[in-house]
Amino acid sequence: MPELPEVETVVRQLRPRLVGRTVIAITLRWAGVLAWPGLGGGLPPRTFRQRLLGRRILAVDRRAKYFVLRCDGAISLVGHLRMTGRLVVTPARQPSDVQRASQRWVRAEFQLDDGTCLLYIDTRKFGRLTAVRALDEALPELGPEPLGPQFTAQWLQAQLRSHRRQMKPLLLDQAFLAGLGNIYVDESLHRAGIHPRRVSNEVTRPQAVRLHRAIRTVLTRAVSREGSSFDAFYRTPEGRPGGYQDEFAVYGRSGELCRRCATPIQKTLVGQRGTHHCPRCQRAPQTTRQVHTRSSRANLQAAS
DNA sequence: CAAGACTCCTGACGGC
DNA sequence: TGCCGTCAGGAGTCTT
Numbered sequence: 001m002p003e004l005p006e007v008e009t010v011v012r013q014l015r016p017r018l019v020g021r022t023v024i025a026i027t028l029r030w031a032g033v034l035a036w037p038g039l040g041g042g043l044p045p046r047t048f049r050q051r052l053l054g055r056r057i058l059a060v061d062r063r064a065k066y067f068v069l070r071c072d073g074a075i076s077l078v079g080h081l082r083m084t085g086r087l088v089v090t091p092a093r094q095p096s097d098v099q100r101a102s103q104r105w106v107r108a109e110f111q112l113d114d115g116t117c118l119l120y121i122d123t124r125k126f127g128r129l130t131a132v133r134a135l136d137e138a139l140p141e142l143g144p145e146p147l148g149p150q151f152t153a154q155w156l157q158a159q160l161r162s163h164r165r166q167m168k169p170l171l172l173d174q175a176f177l178a179g180l181g182n183i184y185v186d187e188s189l190h191r192a193g194i195h196p197r198r199v200s201n202e203v204t205r206p207q208a209v210r211l212h213r214a215i216r217t218v219l220t221r222a223v224s225r226e227g228s229s230f231d232a233f234y235r236t237p238e239g240r241p242g243g244y245q246d247e248f249a250v251y252g253r254s255g256e257l258c259r260r261c262a263t264p265i266q267k268t269l270v271g272q273r274g275t276h277h278c279p280r281c282q283r284a285p286q287t288t289r290q291v292h293t294r295s296s297r298a299n300l301q302a303a304s
Numbered sequence: 305c306a307a308g309a310c311t312c313c314t315g316a317c318g319g320c
Numbered sequence: 321t322g323c324c325g326t327c328a329g330g331a332g333t334c335t336t
Contacts, residue, residue, distance in 0.1 A: 001329065032312095065330085082330055084314085124313045140332085165306065174331080180330070231316090272308070274328075282324070303327055308334075318326085 004146070004179030005063050005222035006234055006242065009088055014239040015060040017089045018069065018118065022056045025111035033107040033120065036130040038140065043130055051075050051131040052110075057152040064142050064178035068135065077131050078138045079120065084233045085127030088119050117124070142178040146215050147223075151177070157208035162199040167203070168196035169271035180215070183228055183251045186276045188214045190250045194269045195282040202285065221247065248274035 002010070006134070024048050028034070036042040043051075055071035062068065068085070081087070089112075091147035102121045108129060110118040119131060132138045163170060171185045172178055180188070186200070189196055191214035194207055227234060227242030230252055235241055238293040245252070249259060254267035259279040268275050 003330095080330085083328080121313070124329090126313065163305090169307075172330085233315095272310095272329090307336085309333100311333085312329105313333100314328105316327090318332090320322105 001083045001181060001183070002085065002234060003065060003181035003184055003185070004062075004219055005225075006227035007067055007179075008079065008104070008223050009226045009236050009242065010081070011060050011062045013091050014067075014087060014089065014118075014175040018057045018060050018112075018114065020057065021116070022054065022113040022173060023052050023056070023071075023110050025109075026052060026115050027111075029109070030107045030125065031130050031180075032125060033127065036128050036138065039130060039138065039214075041134075042128070048129075048131050060294070061141065063135070064145070065181070066139060066173055069184070074133050074255055075131055076133075076135060076138075076276055077129065078135065079129040080127055082124070082126035082128070084123040086119075086121040086175050086233075086235060086237075088121065088239070090117050090119060091115065094184055122230045132229050135186065137276070141175045143174065143176045144178065146177055146179055147219055151212070151215075153209045153212040156212045157205055159204075160203050165200050166196065166199045166271060168198055168273065168275055170200050172271070172273065172301055177215075179219075181271055182275075183248075184218055184222065186251045187218045187249055188284060190276075190278060191218060193281050193283075196268075196275045198285045250278060252276070 010085050028045050031045055034042040034045060034048055049230070052071065052075065055073055055075055057071055058071050061070065066078055067078050072076065105121045105123045105169070107122050108120040112118060120127070130138050159176070167189060168185060171180050171188070172182065184261040186196070186213065192207060192211035194203060194211060222228060222244040225243035226236050226240065227249070228244040229235065229241035230245045250265050253265045255277055256265055257263065258265055258281060261278065261280045263278055263280040265276055266279055
């Protein structure tokens, strides 16, 4: 599922093909793709077309997991790939085999002035598109970019202390830190040796420093490998799978052995999310129940 | 403020 | 073989 590294890859590969192009026609194959939260149900197709037709694409950027096509006339085409969204540029005449196979999942088509076509493909229909003048009309509250200058170890430590939330859902919260998803949160927490249920204000200073470095390392490596592909869904706009899945330490490895300590990786549910961790490298926080129940006290005595 | 439930959607997969 | 139920998951919204 596209997270920061995947969207960054998409944006980098689309940039040379899109910058300078003009949108000359738009076909919406599924109007629901415009249902944008926080914009009164999203733009009517007519408005969406009016805002974009004839615009020249000036830049292709990323913010969090959103892609942003900045156009002249101060209009931006903004979108989210959610689970199964893809963007590809096809030479209109000769779509590749991959593109032909995806035909039934094409939700929007943008014809460009050089004869190519930008396709927005999305099997599960979770992805969305919109067109706005100011970016903050479309984007919800977002935390800092984890690869940007604002994300420092000091900032992270202060923020962790000022919240009292489980680490997994906190790092998934885009208003806290923007761009991490299920995969990279699990990978980062493992690398930092922090249990996904650990409460944020109990994370020690050295752990916060390690987590900061882990997030940066994991994301940077994942970007350099063009993201992660482990199912049929994520492919780069050039049709290649990413390579970072080869480096997964925990994600999708439940039952397999931790590469650091050879303990079997566990899969659990944390905040309604499938969560992978190593029970030895990432020690579980002691819950009040564990501390106070009679049975645990008996266990402790038995153990000692 | 935190956390859980529920929703959207469809392909994949397990069970029989 | 084929049908059917279940699951996955980003993020918004609603409830506890």
